[in-house]
Amino acid sequence: MTISNDIKYVGVNDRKIDLFEGHYSVPNGISYNSYVITDEKIAVMDTVDAAFTHEWLDKIQAALDGRKPDYLIIQHMEPDHSANIVNFLKVYPETTVVATAKALAMMKNFFPKSAPENVLAVGDMSTLSLGRHNLTFITAPMVHWPEVMLTYDAADKVLFSADAFGKFGDLDADEPWEDEACRYYIGIVGKYGAQVQALLKKAAGLETEKICPLHGPVLSENLGKYIGLYSVWSSYQPEKEGVMIAYTSVYGNTKKVVLRLAEKLRENGCPSVSVYDLARCDMSKAVAEAFRYGKLVLATTTYNAEIFPYMREFISGLTERGFKNRTVALIENGSWAPMACKVMKALLEPCKNLTFAENSITVLSAPNEETDKKTDALAEELCMEYLARQDSTANKNDLTALFRIGYGLYVVTSNDGKKDNGLIVNTVSQVTNTPNRIAVTINKQNYSHHVIMQTGIMNVNCLSTDAPFSVFEKFGFASGRNVDKFAGEESLRSDNGLIFLDKYINAFMSLKVEKYVDLDTHGMFICSVTEARVISDGETMTYTYYQNNVKPKPDVDGKKGFVCKVCGYVYEGDELPADFVCPLCKHGAADFEEIKQ
Numbered sequence: 001m002t003i004s005n006d007i008k009y010v011g012v013n014d015r016k017i018d019l020f021e022g023h024y025s026v027p028n029g030i031s032y033n034s035y036v037i038t039d040e041k042i043a044v045m046d047t048v049d050a051a052f053t054h055e056w057l058d059k060i061q062a063a064l065d066g067r068k069p070d071y072l073i074i075q076h077m078e079p080d081h082s083a084n085i086v087n088f089l090k091v092y093p094e095t096t097v098v099a100t101a102k103a104l105a106m107m108k109n110f111f112p113k114s115a116p117e118n119v120l121a122v123g124d125m126s127t128l129s130l131g132r133h134n135l136t137f138i139t140a141p142m143v144h145w146p147e148v149m150l151t152y153d154a155a156d157k158v159l160f161s162a163d164a165f166g167k168f169g170d171l172d173a174d175e176p177w178e179d180e181a182c183r184y185y186i187g188i189v190g191k192y193g194a195q196v197q198a199l200l201k202k203a204a205g206l207e208t209e210k211i212c213p214l215h216g217p218v219l220s221e222n223l224g225k226y227i228g229l230y231s232v233w234s235s236y237q238p239e240k241e242g243v244m245i246a247y248t249s250v251y252g253n254t255k256k257v258v259l260r261l262a263e264k265l266r267e268n269g270c271p272s273v274s275v276y277d278l279a280r281c282d283m284s285k286a287v288a289e290a291f292r293y294g295k296l297v298l299a300t301t302t303y304n305a306e307i308f309p310y311m312r313e314f315i316s317g318l319t320e321r322g323f324k325n326r327t328v329a330l331i332e333n334g335s336w337a338p339m340a341c342k343v344m345k346a347l348l349e350p351c352k353n354l355t356f357a358e359n360s361i362t363v364l365s366a367p368n369e370e371t372d373k374k375t376d377a378l379a380e381e382l383c384m385e386y387l388a389r390q391d392s393t394a395n396k397n398d399l400t401a402l403f404r405i406g407y408g409l410y411v412v413t414s415n416d417g418k419k420d421n422g423l424i425v426n427t428v429s430q431v432t433n434t435p436n437r438i439a440v441t442i443n444k445q446n447y448s449h450h451v452i453m454q455t456g457i458m459n460v461n462c463l464s465t466d467a468p469f470s471v472f473e474k475f476g477f478a479s480g481r482n483v484d485k486f487a488g489e490e491s492l493r494s495d496n497g498l499i500f501l502d503k504y505i506n507a508f509m510s511l512k513v514e515k516y517v518d519l520d521t522h523g524m525f526i527c528s529v530t531e532a533r534v535i536s537d538g539e540t541m542t543y544t545y546y547q548n549n550v551k552p553k554p555d556v557d558g559k560k561g562f563v564c565k566v567c568g569y570v571y572e573g574d575e576l577p578a579d580f581v582c583p584l585c586k587h588g589a590a591d592f593e594e595i596k597q
Contacts, residue, residue, distance in 0.1 A: 003035065003210060003218060004156040006133065010034045010044075010059040012052040013170035020168065024187055024284050028173035028180075032080055033214045035160065036063040037153065040131030041070040043098075045151065045160050046214060047084035056084060057091060068092055071120075071128070073135075074099040075162040076148050077106040081214055086114045096120050098128065100139060102147035122149070138202055140164070142195040144188055150199070157209040163189065164199065165226060166215030178229055178239075181216065185233050186288040190321035196234035198555065200227065201569075205583045228470075236325050237468045238294030241503060242272030243382055246286055247299035247331075248279055248308040253366045254333045257375055258299050260367070261331075264379035269386035269393065278310040287317035290326075294466075294503075295382055299331035299361075302339045307347075311340075315347045322351075325466055329357035329378055335365045355538075357381055385535040389492055389502065394533055396495070401507040401532035402430050404462045405438070408540045411461040411475050412440060413499045414451045420491065420499045421480030423448040424472055426543050428460055431526065438511055441524045447481040449523055456513040458525070459498045464538030467504035469550050477567065477584070494531050506538040562592040570595070 001009035011033035020026045032048035034056060042064065048056045060069075072095050074082055085107065089095060097116040099107070100123070108115045122128070124139040138150040143164055151160040167181035189196060211219040211226065219226050232239050243265055249255035258275060265273045274293065276286040290296050300311040328348065332340030341360055348354060359378040363371050380387070387393040405428055412423045427441035440460060442449040452458050463471065474485055491499045500508040511527035541550075554568035561572040569584045571592065580589045 001218070003158065003212060006038050007153070007156060007158060007212075008036050008038070008063045009218070010036050010056065010063050011171075012048050012055050012059075013172065014049060014051065015170055016051075021188070024168065024183070025282050026168045028168070028175065029170040030168055031171045031215055033212065033216075034060075035212055036060065036069075037130060037133055037135075038063070038067075039133045041129075042067060043071040043073050043128075043130055043133075043135070044069050044088070044095075045073050045212075046075055046081045047072075047088055049080045050083035053084050053087050057087070060088075069095050070130075071095065072097050073151060074103055074107075075151060075160065076145060076214060077103050077110065078145065078163075079110070082107075082110065085116065086111050089116055094118070098122055098137075100137075100147050100149050103149075106147055124149075138199070140195070140199045140202075142192045143199055144192050144195075150203070152203075152206050152208075157207050158212055159203065159206060159208045159210070160212045161214075163214050164196070165211050165219060165230065166213040167217070169216065171217055177217070177219075177226070181226075181229070182233065182239070182292060183284055183288040184215070185230070186291045186321060187284045190233070190291065193234040193236055193322060196230065197552070200231055200234065201552065201555075201584075231470060232468075233291065235468050235470075236291070236322060237466070238326070238503075239292040240272055240294075242270050242274065242293055243295040243297060244274045244276070244289050244293040245297040245299065246276045246278055246290065246311070246314055247297075248277070248301060248310050249299075249333075250301050250303075250308070253363060254299050254301055254331070257331060257333075257361060257363055257367050257371060258297075260372065261297065261375050261379055264376055265383060268379055268383035269390050270383050271386065278314050279308075283310075283313060283317060286314060287321070290314075290318055291321070291323065293326075295327045295329070297329045297331065297378075297382075298344050300333070300340050300344070302332060302334035302337065302343075305337070305339055307340045307343045311344070312347070315344060319347065319350045323348075324352040324354065326351075326353075327355045327357060327382070329360065329382060331361040331363070331378075333363040333365070338362050338364070384537070388533050388535045396531050396533060398534050399436065399529070399532055401462075401509055401534050402433075402436065402438075402529070404507040404534070404540050405430050406540055406542060408542050409463050409467075409472075409546055411463060411471070411501060411505075412442065412448055412452075413459045413461065413501075414448050414455060414457070415498055416447075416451045416454075416480075419480075419484050420486045421448055421451060422475040422485050422499070423480070424476035427522075436529045437514070438509065438527045438529060439524055440511065440527060441519065441522050443522050445521075447479050451480075452513065452525060453516070453523070457496050457498065458511050458513075458527070459494055459496070459500050460509045460511060461501045461505045462507045462509075463504055463541035464506040464536065465541050465545055465549070466538060467541055467550070469552060471504055472546070472550070473567070473584070477587070494533075496530060500533075506536045506540060507532070507534045509533075556595045559595055562594055565591050565593055 015029040035045040330341040510531035515526040517524040
């Protein structure tokens, strides 16, 4: 495989392996990726598993075409990538091994009698020139080992990403990337979301056209999709809308309740319902799926005054990987002393920001009319926002939506006649209740102000505390005049024809402008309410909550320079250029402040 004119793929497919890391079932095998960069000097990127020594060395020899390598770059020391270091050096003894200091120390552990001596230790943002290709090394501690680094090639705009962006399955596997990539990420890297977020922030400033991981296909198209999914997974936000149900059932009665619940969820408009029998499914798939959904139902039997072993294993898989930011509902079965709900809730205590459903279900041996009613009530609770989004089931005059207004953060949506637009604001207030009037204040420089002045209508979406930073990036860091903020998205619309957000809100109101007040730099729109819907019981996002819990904390330890007050991007240097524009949020130098240690 040719990655570019100078970069060739020399990895191998492992189709015989049944368990990756002795744990994860890989029915479609896995690939061990290695690359050769040919320039004035030649670099080989990582080795492969010990089972493929000769096949790999043959590929290296063919790629070198009679030349000798100058560098062997080791990004990660797990044996599936480093096992052939010594074998490589036996063939090419003059090669310099390039790695982080921690990786070089590990080599002495893995190869106590034959650790390489000709080495080059590199640190974060160290560089190495091959000629036309200038490599920059980016340390990525705990993604997912402490010695890991990534390598960026500026010439061909290629990011060699180590285990990041990898997936199960050999290179010929015909399967959706996100399914096996998510199972791989959650199972192997999932515990280290904060470290992945830090890595994504480092990589955000790189102009990347291809991502070359150590497992799975080279990514070269629609990179925003893959980076976006990694951002979602590593920030512990749901990828899918809907409900996952994980259950165990001894004699089939708990299963009956689960199947009824799944049916009711679908009837109530739940966009996706996924059901896993934990005694029969691939546990790693079930754990990964739980991280993809925003809502999880756990249903199991009381077993020896405890819970069924497969459910305990499943919950352990969640807690080990930092499961959080989810809604969880519990169902238990017990013939004389049901204990499962209590045990499951205790096991989930380490998980942060879990919201437990008000409705839980206790089955005494077998379902009856009472459990059927409770099942239906739970389905309605879990589908509250789905019911509210549908015109046929929504209460469009629920003025309790106005109670969600506080000193919070909101997305104001509008339409200029050609495309939809959205804007983050923090100045929404109810000014009268007879009749109901809402005041929305918007900076005149914002394109939304111009649009609303022309159309006289808007929607105010009340953000809830589950809204990730990506929402603020999307609606706060770019102008709707230049960017289509809803491009390619399916949209939900209120009766006035405007978009309302399909997630991360607890209510929205459709407003009609009745009066305008000029406030010099800003304009205040006094509006009547034409539609109001409560979407969920989630807590409203306040400005304080955003600052303390959502806005990324900039990594400024030991750094000298300036930090963006909007997004936290760090510019290192003695002086910030007056015309500098933040590569993340696109704000200018005026929104930077000097780092003070």
